[in-house]
Amino acid sequence: MLARFLCWMSVVAAAALAPVARAEDGYDLWLRYRPVEAARSTDIAARTTGIVTSGDSPTLAIAVAELQRGVEGMTGRQIAPLSALRPGALVLATPRTGTAMPIDTGRLGDEGYAIRSTQMSGAPVTLIAANSDRGLLYGVYHWLRLAQGGAALDRIDLRSAPRIGLRLLNHWDNLDGTVERGYAGMSIWDWWRLPDYKGPRYADYARANASLGINGTVLNNVNAKAESLTPAYIAKAAALAHVFRPYGIRVYLSVRWTAPMELDGLKTADPLDPQVAAWWKAKADEIYRAIPDFGGFLVKANSEGQPGPQDYKRTHADGANMLAAAVKPHGGIVMWRAFVYQHDNPEDRAKQAYSDFKPLDGQFADNVMVQVKNGAIDFQPREPFHPLFGAMPRTPLMMEFQITKEYLGQSTHLTYLGPLFEEVLKADTFAKGRGSTVAKVIDGSLDGHRLTGIAGVANIGVDRDWSGSIFNQADWYAFGRMAWNPDLPAEAVAREWAALAFSPDPRIVDPVVAMMMGSREAAVDYMTPLGLSHVMATGHHYGPGPWVSDLARPEWNPVYYHKADASGIGFDRTASGSDAVAQYAPQVAKMLANPKTAPERDLLWFHHLPWSYRLKSGESLWDGMVHRYDRGVAYVEDMQRTWDSLRPLIDPERFAQTQAFLRIQRREAQWWRDASIAYFQSVNRLPLPAGSAKPAHDLDWYKAQSFPFAPGHW
């Protein structure tokens, strides 16, 4: 009998190892603090012989705990608070803690910090200095980024202060727990069990954001429910604010314009009605009693069915200013979205926001910001920068990016958004001549605004990895880092992230960054090459639908945007068409108006051109389109190969997830390419260029695809 027991199987032995390893489930984001190799551990240990500071704020406690957590994670060593300086100590200091700091904190502002390898009382130390505990916290995260990322720790000398004042996430989270355009599971706000139950995820959320310098969060969807302003929900928001406060994060609320009518039976929501203004004033007072540092309101009004001041023949400024007056005594602000288009307005949708808002420049109260999406349509894979940037010099404009990838592959496609952010921020408005970049508009430097802001529509949900995939975390990371410093190159941010998310090992960082950097352009290629836009399927926006032409409003239909017919394709936004180009500064308008000078990447956004139009490469527009579709698909295949080659270096859980998602992306890139080609070929009847394969199915097959349970469509 015993002989029968002798055969032992490798499968059992392999399974036995699994429980020992700590699973990389993505929950730790870029704050993983995994053990480093011995030499590096010794190096870190030499710079962390103890922590010296003073004060008793919760923020400082968080900073110290984070240092201890980080160093213990990386080195296995617990570091203790010190009561006196010692060589190798980490010193956290503000002007309030002492006067002998060898750093001038004068220009660091309230949130900046400096980190320096220096001597204090004869001992070599690492000094993190700031004017506030919040600045120290940000400095601590920076130091930990260096430590995790493999940077030298013995000769640090850096200063950093945020260029933009308000760095906010916008949650499109509904009170029933769903998330509009959320692809990472339900909302992390457990509204139902708040305020009683404050689960651990709230602090973890705040910690992750603080590590990037994000300092505010709008809790609820811009398609807001009035109920978010009831006492019960204010108490819930206050409970979250309480958790977030020591992390330097303020809460904001989206408001529904007709809340006074819905909640308290007012007969009107006219912003000039004294009762309406009084209602909002009382509501603001009520909120500030519960949340003394409440940030303010975000408003989507007169847009996509939302009510607003125009329903009462008032302007956006009338509406914004009335709300602004309500929060002003408390130091609050109003963020008024410029994402508007009217169902009865025949004007090119891309022009309507400008037409509505540009005339209001100078009419907004000084605690109002106008929040403008990066482009004039709606977060497409690529859009030219929004013409309002640079066009409203007397109004502080906030940038609104979409971190959640409604149009860029949703939860599964690897399409790093850093390059999109960078492209927009670096775009030159020429509003005050060359160099008037969008970044300078929103950081206030171009027009001298002190109130500045940037918002990202969050990609966060209850999925264990927060963002639906490991690589989607990079978009959250990039948004935060570039909100702090809009000049950071997307590639540098990708390198930072990859080092933190995986390892500083260049065998990982180099290929991962290479994958990331071209990935958004690949999505543009396989979805909307050469300036196409808004060709996705209806409602859920999952997959291609360039043939859709039967929706009630013209500007909901993809055919409105691409205008393909037998003779050509593209939206003529020159003077012979909608003349949207005229909304840009003259130098920009002139450049865009000519297809030969307009960037080819935006060609069909501004021009309707014959299929035979010659691209710069010499090939026809049609051939160039097809080649771009092919190139996009090929890029995904390249990413698959790269990722497969990384198997030995990546933990199994994250390797498997990314591998599975790339497989989905490959399939869907092909679907986008094939469906688009099948449709446009049905219009232009042109052959495919040599070497390009026929679509796998006929057009009817693509049209017949239906996805009743596609996510994010609440």
Added chain:
Amino acid sequence: MLARFLCWMSVVAAAALAPVARAEDGYDLWLRYRPVEAARSTDIAARTTGIVTSGDSPTLAIAVAELQRGVEGMTGRQIAPLSALRPGALVLATPRTGTAMPIDTGRLGDEGYAIRSTQMSGAPVTLIAANSDRGLLYGVYHWLRLAQGGAALDRIDLRSAPRIGLRLLNHWDNLDGTVERGYAGMSIWDWWRLPDYKGPRYADYARANASLGINGTVLNNVNAKAESLTPAYIAKAAALAHVFRPYGIRVYLSVRWTAPMELDGLKTADPLDPQVAAWWKAKADEIYRAIPDFGGFLVKANSEGQPGPQDYKRTHADGANMLAAAVKPHGGIVMWRAFVYQHDNPEDRAKQAYSDFKPLDGQFADNVMVQVKNGAIDFQPREPFHPLFGAMPRTPLMMEFQITKEYLGQSTHLTYLGPLFEEVLKADTFAKGRGSTVAKVIDGSLDGHRLTGIAGVANIGVDRDWSGSIFNQADWYAFGRMAWNPDLPAEAVAREWAALAFSPDPRIVDPVVAMMMGSREAAVDYMTPLGLSHVMATGHHYGPGPWVSDLARPEWNPVYYHKADASGIGFDRTASGSDAVAQYAPQVAKMLANPKTAPERDLLWFHHLPWSYRLKSGESLWDGMVHRYDRGVAYVEDMQRTWDSLRPLIDPERFAQTQAFLRIQRREAQWWRDASIAYFQSVNRLPLPAGSAKPAHDLDWYKAQSFPFAPGHW
């Protein structure tokens, strides 16, 4: 300056400890394997010097890995596979692995196991023996339960085999990720990214279920969508089946009766139409090609708006048998739900299932089971056992329990369901004389059925703790354990669970079990005392609504159930009323028909009685009702005190969660009590008994409460 650094704060020191501890976030359920004290560790080590087995099935690999994980967690020691016996070894053996086993596995069946401390080849070992690797896996979980639970490990001699063949979870999970009556977040099935992405949670789910002996799972809501039978969704189900298979878990699907019409344009869903039968046969063949061990179909037909065979003037048996023929060649079964009531049927709702199904006894194919809820209405805090139990001797009846607490406090109330399960299982149907318990009906012993089953509507979601609260995990646990052995006392199961979930320390187990054991009765007291039922608010079923009388169908209104008026309260189900008592066996019917012999806990279920009716205690019915409401609230207060006293012994995360939820439960118990009393007082105009406090608000206040975002109502 240095002096300024000297003040060090306790808050920082406390925060510093947090990251080191492994957070008890509930994910590990009852499989925590936390370190045990030194003496116990030595004891366990002495019984786990190695593992001896043979074979290479994935199931066996899981069993061995689980042992290694458990022992390493408890003792820190890694245990190795052995190639020869050694004193203290754990031996896993089936008849196939050898012949000299000192255990007769003859009567253990395919899933049973024996565990014995014995000698093999002269060495003292612990032998786990079974007829299959699945039996070994169950045995391993049992041994680990003993080890974790603090049991003696040196003199084990036990045998265990399941009494019920099919032990299933029913997921009311929708394809869009929502969960009907789910209070633990969205569905754990990531339908959208299946089959490509199989996240780690699926295996963890299977492991948790296997540890309880659960051997099947119905993946989708009984309110089914036809799309779950499309090729795309069959592939997704197959991917899950692939993960679950080595854990001994089969998948089943709920089906929509009209799927042939919706998916393939058939003109009818008449079960006697040959085209319909052919469609289902082809569909079954298609499913079995993808999932060779597919379990079968669950059907909700002609109930609450679902289509079914009665739409074609066919019977439930006609429908079930047609489906049964489709799956029969593959060994599949059909579970046909008896939860039916008709919108146009004036008969007492409690009678309709019996009226529909009793006449069909003997007409069902031999691979059909009729799945019957524990009571005749709908998972109320208490219902008398369903009169179908014992009434259909020629039909195998499955029990359907609801683990998710739609009517028992949803995600937050601590209302341990073990006593409810036990009460139903022990109820005596008298179908074949005294001792004809419900347990004997469903385990097949009463009527000689070989096909036997029990289902629990799952309380599982993506919440990190799976079930929405730590204590809700106990309901999943209790369902699984009592499905394996329906004679297990609820208290013994509670003790087991508490020891595994927290610690075997009696300072924890005793008070926790005491809290649990009275908690369901407390909910009955503060919600539906003395046999009341169905008095909850409409739709979401959150909170009280005894006043509701305006819903379209009479049997949707609470007033239909309590029939309170100035003279009395209760539903007369005796011969003078609906005569529902006549659906029970004569001995039971006679006992129930007389308010003096009917159990007082079911009094108003069967009887309409004057408010002045004398209870056994001597007090009036009204005073007794109020005292029970008071008692329910007081019990929750007692639980709060008990839990607060456990603070030093419980980890902070789970302590805080339970404390917060008890606070919610206390508030809501008071609300239930006050709203109910305010309403019934408005009907009977009677004073409260001495010592009972007036409701906090007037009736209109309670009626005005509105909860548009209450969870679980999809």
